[in-house]
Amino acid sequence: MIRALVQKEMRSFFASPLAWVILAVASLILAWIFLLQVDLFLRVMPRLALYPHAVGVTTLVAMPLLRSATIILLLLTPLLTMRLLSEERRQKTLDLLYSSPVRVTEIVLGKYFGVLGFLGALLALIALMPLSLELGTHLDWGLLAAGILGLALVMAAFAAAGLYLSSLTEQPTLAAISTFGLLLFLWIISWAARGQGPGSHILRYVSLLNHFSAFMRGEVKVSDILYYLLFIGLFLTLTIRRLDADRLEH
Amino acid sequence: MIIIHPLQIRAEHSAREPGLFPSKCSCPSAMENRAMAETLIEAENLTRYYGARAAIQDVSLTLRRGEILGFLGLNGAGKSTTLRILSGALAPSTGRIAIAGIDLLNAPREAKRKLGFLPEHPPLYPELTVSEYLLFCARIHGIPLKKARTAVGLAQEKTHLTEMSRRLIRNLSKGFQQRVGLAQAILHEPEVLLLDEPSVGLDPAQIQGIRDLIRTLGTEHSVIFSSHLLAEVQSLSSRVVIIHEGRLVLSQELTVLDARRASSAHRIGLRHPPELPVLEALDGVMHVSAQSDGLYRIEHADLPDFAERLLREAVRRDWAPFALSPERANLEEIFLSLTRGGESIDPPRGARP
Numbered sequence: 001m002i003r004a005l006v007q008k009e010m011r012s013f014f015a016s017p018l019a020w021v022i023l024a025v026a027s028l029i030l031a032w033i034f035l036l037q038v039d040l041f042l043r044v045m046p047r048l049a050l051y052p053h054a055v056g057v058t059t060l061v062a063m064p065l066l067r068s069a070t071i072i073l074l075l076l077t078p079l080l081t082m083r084l085l086s087e088e089r090r091q092k093t094l095d096l097l098y099s100s101p102v103r104v105t106e107i108v109l110g111k112y113f114g115v116l117g118f119l120g121a122l123l124a125l126i127a128l129m130p131l132s133l134e135l136g137t138h139l140d141w142g143l144l145a146a147g148i149l150g151l152a153l154v155m156a157a158f159a160a161a162g163l164y165l166s167s168l169t170e171q172p173t174l175a176a177i178s179t180f181g182l183l184l185f186l187w188i189i190s191w192a193a194r195g196q197g198p199g200s201h202i203l204r205y206v207s208l209l210n211h212f213s214a215f216m217r218g219e220v221k222v223s224d225i226l227y228y229l230l231f232i233g234l235f236l237t238l239t240i241r242r243l244d245a246d247r248l249e250h
Numbered sequence: 251m252i253i254i255h256p257l258q259i260r261a262e263h264s265a266r267e268p269g270l271f272p273s274k275c276s277c278p279s280a281m282e283n284r285a286m287a288e289t290l291i292e293a294e295n296l297t298r299y300y301g302a303r304a305a306i307q308d309v310s311l312t313l314r315r316g317e318i319l320g321f322l323g324l325n326g327a328g329k330s331t332t333l334r335i336l337s338g339a340l341a342p343s344t345g346r347i348a349i350a351g352i353d354l355l356n357a358p359r360e361a362k363r364k365l366g367f368l369p370e371h372p373p374l375y376p377e378l379t380v381s382e383y384l385l386f387c388a389r390i391h392g393i394p395l396k397k398a399r400t401a402v403g404l405a406q407e408k409t410h411l412t413e414m415s416r417r418l419i420r421n422l423s424k425g426f427q428q429r430v431g432l433a434q435a436i437l438h439e440p441e442v443l444l445l446d447e448p449s450v451g452l453d454p455a456q457i458q459g460i461r462d463l464i465r466t467l468g469t470e471h472s473v474i475f476s477s478h479l480l481a482e483v484q485s486l487s488s489r490v491v492i493i494h495e496g497r498l499v500l501s502q503e504l505t506v507l508d509a510r511r512a513s514s515a516h517r518i519g520l521r522h523p524p525e526l527p528v529l530e531a532l533d534g535v536m537h538v539s540a541q542s543d544g545l546y547r548i549e550h551a552d553l554p555d556f557a558e559r560l561l562r563e564a565v566r567r568d569w570a571p572f573a574l575s576p577e578r579a580n581l582e583e584i585f586l587s588l589t590r591g592g593e594s595i596d597p598p599r600g601a602r603p
Contacts, residue, residue, distance in 0.1 A: 001389065001390055001392060003389075004386060004389035004390055005390065007386075008375075008378075008386045011378065011382065012375060012377050012378070015377040015378070016377060091371075091373070091374070091375070091376070092369065092370075092371040092373055093373040093374065093375060094339075094373075095334065095337070095339040095367070095369040095373055096367075096369070096373035096387070096434070097390070098337075098338060098339035098340075099334075099337035099338050099339045099362060099365060099367040099369075100362060100387070100390045100391050101358070101359040101360070101362040101363050101390075101391060101392055102390050103359070247339065247340055247341045248341050249298070249299055249300075249341070249343050
C-alpha cells in the first residue's frame with residue numbers, strides 16, 4: 001500500500017512542470033559552478049604540482065560544487081515540498097486517504113519517500129558532474145562519498161521540514177516561504193556561536209550547516225548522521241501528529 | 251365535464267410506477283429475511299464538537315443490507331459531518347460506529363475496506379489520468395495490482411467512463427469528474443456506500459444515470475446518500491432520515507410515510523355545489539371545508555376507492571365536478587415542518603427535552 005502511495009507521489013511530481021523546471025534550473029546553475037571550479041583548478045594546477053602534499057581535484061572541484069548544491073537546494077526544496085500536503089488540503093483529497101484503509105503514518109511516509117525519490121534523481125544528476133572527472137583524473141573516493149552522503153542527508157532533512165510545514169496550511173506559497181525561512185534560519189543559526197559564550201554549543205549542535213561541514217572535511221561521524229536522522233524523525237512525527245489532529249476534536 | 255389536473259395524474263402515475271421503489275416492490279418477506287441477517291452500519295449516539303459548537307449531536311443510525319437511505323437536511327445541518335464520521339475521515343467526539351460488525355474506531359483498517367465514500371467535493375488528483383487515479387484508489391484499498399486493473403475496468407464501465415480512461419482528470423467536465431469520484435467509491439465493491447450529494451453539478455441525463463446506478467448498487471450493498479432534492483430522496487430511498495441542526499428529527503421507512511399520506515384529503519371543484527351538510531353526509535367523509543372558486547377540501551377516512559365514489563356521486567347528482575386532486579402531506583411538507591423549528595416527530599434517544 002505504501003508503494004502505491006510513493007508511486008502516485010512520484011507520478012504527480014513528474015507530471016508537473018514545476019519538477020522539471022526545478023531539475024533544469026538546479027542542473028544548469030550547478031553545471032555553471034562546476035565549470036568555474038574546473039577552470040579554476042586548471043589554472044592553479046601547475047602551481048599545485050610544486051607542493052608534495054597539495055590538495056587534489058576532489059577538494060578543489062567536487063567539494064565546492066556540493067557546498068553550492070546545498071545552497072541551491074535550500075532555495076529549491078521548499079518549492080518542491082510546498083504542495084505535498086497543502087495541495088491535498090486545498091483539493092480536499094485528504095478525505096479519500098482518511099477514509100481508505102491506510103494509516104496516517106503510511107500517508108506521511110508515502111509522501112516523504114515520494115519526494116525523496118525525486119530528490120534522489122536530482123542528487124544523481126549532481127553527483128554525475130564530479131564523477132565525470134574520473135575520466136581524466138583520479139578522485140579521492142572517500143572524500144567524495146562523504147560529501148555525497150552529507151548532501152543526501154541534508155536534502156532528506158530539508159524535505160522532512162518542508163513536508164511538515166506543508167501539512168500546516170492550505171496555501172502552497174505559505175508553506176514554501178515558511179520552509180525556506182526555517183531552513184535558512186537553521187542553516188545560519190551557528191553564526192551566533194562563533195565565540196565561546198554560554199549556550200553556543202547548543203546553537204552549534206542545532207545548526208544544519210555545522211553537521212554538514214564535517215562531511216565536507218571527509219569526516220563521517222555517527223553523531224552527525226544521528227543528528228540528521230533525529231531531525232527527519234522529528235518532522236515526520238510532527239507531520240503525522242498534525243494529520244491525526246485533523247480527524248480529532250479541536 | 252371533468253378535468254382532472256394532468257400534472258396530478260402524472261405525479262400519481264410515476265409514484266406508482268414499479269421500479270421507482272425497487273426495495274419496496276421486491277418481495278417484502280425475502281427482503282426482511284436478508285435484512286434481519288445483516289446490519290451493515292450501526293452508529294450510536296454520534297456527537298462531534300468543533301470547539302464548543304456541536305456539529306452533530308446524538309445521531310444514531312442503522313442500515314441493513316439492501317437498504318438505500320436518503321439523508322436530508324438544510325445546508326449546514328450536519329449531513330456532511332455525519333457522512334465524514336461514518337467514513338472514518340473524521341473521528342466522533344463520542345459515540346460508536348460498526349461497519350458490517352467491525353468497530354470503525356478500534357479496527358479502522360478492516361472496517362474501511364468495507365466502505366466506499368464519495369465526499370462532497372470529489373477527491374480527485376487533476377494531474378493524473380482517470381485510469382491512473384482509479385488504479386491508485388484501488389491499490390490504497392489493498393487490492394493487489396492484477397485484480398486492481400480489472401476492478402478499474404469494471405468501475406469505469408459501470409460509471410460510463412471507459413472512453414475517458416486516458417484523459418487527464420483536470421480536463422474533464424464537472425459531471426465526468428463527479429462520475430470519477432463515484433467510480434472511486436464503488437471500485438473495491440464496498441458493502442457500504444456513502445455518497446455526499448452525488449448528483450450535484452450533473453445534467454439531467456447524468457443525474458438519471460447516477461440514480462440508476464445507486465438503485466442497482468442499493469440492491470446488493472447498502473447506500474447512504476445525502477441530498478437536498480426531495481424528489482430524489484423520494485424516488486430512490488427506502489428510508490428517509492432528516493437531520494436538523496445536528497440532530498436527527500426523523501428516521502422512517504418511506505412506506506410508513508406513504509401510509510401516513512394515504513389517509514388524508516381530496517380537493518374537489520364543483521360548479522353546482524350542494525349544501526355543505528350534503529357533502530358531509532357522504533360515505534367516509536369526516537370533514538368538509540369550502541374554499542374559494544367552488545373548491546372543497548374533503549377530509550376522509552382511508553378508503554382505497556374514495557376518489558372514484560366521490561366522483562361518481564358528484565356526476566350522478568349533477569354537481570358538475572371540474573377538478574379533483576388528492577392532497578397529500580408529502581415529504582416536502584414533512585421536511586419543511588420539521589426544519590422550520592417544528593416539533594420532532596420521532597425524537598432520538600437522549601434528545602434535549
